[in-house]
Amino acid sequence: MKRPLRHKRLVAAACVAVCLAASGRAVSAQQVMSRTLLPDSTIERVVDLYNREETTRLPGDSRLAAGTVVAGDAMSLNGELTVAGNVEGDVVAINGDVHLLPTAVVVGSVTAIGGTVHIDAGAKVGGTVTAYRESLRLREDDGIIAYVPDEPGSGISAGYDFPFGRTDILLTSDAYNRTEGLPISVGPRGEFGSSNPTRVRALVTYRTANGITVDPDELGYFLGIEQFVAGSGRFSVLATAFREIRPIEDAGLRNREASLAAFVLHRDQRDHYARRGWSAGARFAHPGLPYDLTLEYRDERNLSVAPAAPVSIIESDKDWRSQPLIAEGRLRSLTASFNYDSRNDVLDPADGWLVRTMLEQGLDGTLATSPASGLSTGALDHFSTARFDVRRYARLSPYSRLSLRALLSGSLDGGPLPAQRQQALGGAGTLPGYGLFELDCGARDSTVVRGVTDFYPFYGCDRAALVQLEYQASFPFARKISEKLKLGNFLTHSVRWAAFFDAGRAWTEQEARGGRQAGGSSFSTDAGFGLRLGAVGFYYAIPLSDPGDKHRISIRLGPRL
């Protein structure tokens, strides 16, 4: 039944090709629609087109020679597609350029994703010609590709595509916290150029804890420029200038969770420090693969920052928890970071890896522990530290999945670290059976006074190891109950139970303590159960290492790991 239709389609396409060639219609470079952002609908269309059996797929740099006739669509993946022959459908290059030579005839449209379109005089195109600067992040398995979306951003933006690039106005925010309230950043973002684009971002940060008056000295800023080189879209050099307040660690929580805990419950789950300075570096990221490597030189000044008085819904009249004193002064350092993310779903992954690693070497500067802390760790500008955070997600059956996280972090040589590079465990994001930062080498056992403000003398330990394991499954009887009560998908797919186990240790080597406690000599463990209702999870954790301790309940938004 299909053969005559297919035959008719081929004949029609051939007629169009002949007409095109006869009409001599040529597309000039001015008719290439150049866009920066890649819309979701375009992503879905090209992925669908690539995965069709009848599409001619050309991996890497490819060339369709003069005289070649492709009876359908032709697509290349992660390479330049050079066309000298006839294509009786669309031509698409994913993460590469399209080059149409003078003898090329394309009946359909021409699209380059993460690349540009070069059209030689005499080349003929029947449809539209579009070039998207944004690359397509994907995973490929056995010739089939799937789109790998980025983490959804918290910001909003609006802007234009111009012939020379795109500009946006960006409005974004970090987590609500006790030193800034809500830090709201606004400013322009732009991307210019084609084969070696330049990305620029300039943001000014207003902090709601400072009230409605705007004092320029209390505003933060971030200026960033990234210049791609070598034309492949893989290498770039970058430079930043910043004045900002950063969390010392994310405490295993997402920004949304930390924000709600601080704003609603008056419980800021993170500690912060201020930094001001600049950085310069280089980045390698294959546009079609989910990893990136960044090398960066930083020159910055670090300062402790006291809690402000942002509002909260509960207990707004109470004082906020103290902040730690950090090592203050100038720091010049070199960092290398590598990230790999092959998760099938960023919101609720059931397959893939998430790897985040970072190495940092202090080069010189004036970084030293504050005298008010009472510690004797002295100068801290030559530290070396590393962080390896590896997560694996695996599905065990249609009804169950396993998540595993291993974290190793801390001083490489056993020497003391500045407080802003120390580690502390305990709390909903790391060891939910223990209190917030309970494993911190005694950092929060007492406070010291600097000026009129109480501070913790330091942040935590120099080294930490953490293993987290979670098993999630649907209830075995859910399907029958759903069918009986006509509840649709709710019980079978939105309700899951979870069992988890965590083991963590944070410690400081003897020669590096300088007045700090040693930390744990063995791993502290906890275990528990949870119930997930859609995105909200309720978890009951029991500390196994300290059976006398109270059991704890935590609420998470999204998966724990």
Place this chain on the structure above:
Amino acid sequence: MSFAALAAAGVGRLSAQLPLLEVSSDAQDQRAVVRLGPVLATDELRDAAMSGLPIRLRVRTELWKDEMFDDLVQTATWSAILVYEPLNRRFYTRPTETRATARQFATWDLARAAIEGEIPIRLRPRTRGRYYYTSTLEIETLSVSDLQELERWLQGELQPAVEGDQSIPGAIGEGAKRLLIRVLGVPTRRIEARSGRFRFPE
């Protein structure tokens, strides 16, 4: 998303009488068969659409090979956009699959009927083994880039949506619209389904 919104979404699902999303394997060739139930049968979604916020439905279906640690073999995505055009009081739908055509409807119910039902998913096993499908439906309002893409489509495929000819207030207006979408929590839903295990070849 606020706790109240989450609770409301949960209640909404509880009140559903039919599965909102079903995935199964075809008895003949084991290809994925995905069916959307009454996913648009809520007043809040209809009101959001009538307020000018386009609705996107996205279904991601995965083929898993049943092993000790299951292997994600292949993923396919289908999505559709539903938008209300107040000038001519018509609803427009367009699946975003390759070369799909747009359709227009006089009422919300007709547009619903065009989207709900079996959707085309090109997914089937190719090698011998034991498999199953999982499927995730996300219903959301559109991002700014989607809005621009949609406008381009409404104006004709060949005409770019934005070439620097929009006013600054227009761009800020779009940003403000998206901010409202995020802050006010206009409905965003996520529904999951999975098939039973099956063997290939049968």
